[in-house]
Amino acid sequence: MQTGNVAYHPTHSGYPATDIFANCGSPVVAVTAGRILEVSRVDRYSKSGPQGPDNGGKSVSLLGDDGVRYYGSHLTTVAGGIEAGVRVRPGQQVGTVGKTGNANNVCHLHFGISPPCQKTADWWIRRGVVWPASFLDAWRKKRNTSPSAKVKDWRADNGCPKAP
Structure with missing residues (x-):
């Protein structure tokens, strides 16, 4: 799927998420109203380090008013004033597209949808558990839809796994 300089594929390798390809420095905005849960302004990823916890590099997670956690990573920057609890x-800018973490030197936004489970430090859930493409398609067409029912169903079926 593509519009202008933004493109995404409906699937992702390994788990439900979507990589949204855009120019480095393009704005990343909140998809809904809510409160910021987690912010990583430092890229701690290392190929020789543990794979998983720091893969996203610079990132932001948001708990939407719909009860869904939205996660964006590989950012170049996190916007000023974006902190946990804010x-x-x-549509409010939360950062810019980048290639931090394990982005393999390709500018994109990793976008994940999940339940808030632990709210922080549960990277194996935060990275994404519900396929986002159908929601991205709907939002692109200006349809106001929420993944809350799918997220609730996933949590009912899986709980909140304590480890990957």
């Missing part, structure tokens, strides 16, 4: 509105 309230954001839909």
Whole structure:
């Protein structure tokens, strides 16, 4: 799927998420109103380090008013004033597209949808458990839809696994 200089594929390798390809420095905005849960302003990823916890590099996670956690990573920057607990509105810039973490030197936004489980430090859930493409398609067409039912169903079926 592509519009202008933004493209994404409906699937992702390994687990449900989507990589949204855009120019480095393109704005990353909140998809809904809510509160920031987690912010990583430092890229701690190392190919020789543990794979998983720091793969996203610089990132932001948001707990939407719909009860869904939205996660964006590989950012170049996190916007000023974006900190845990801060309230954001839909369309508010939270960062810029980058290639931090394990982005393999390709500018993109890793986008994951999940339940808030531990809210922080549960990277194996935060990275994504519900396929985002159908929601991205709907939002692109200006349809107001939420993945909350799919996220609730996933949590009912899987709980909140304590480890990957």
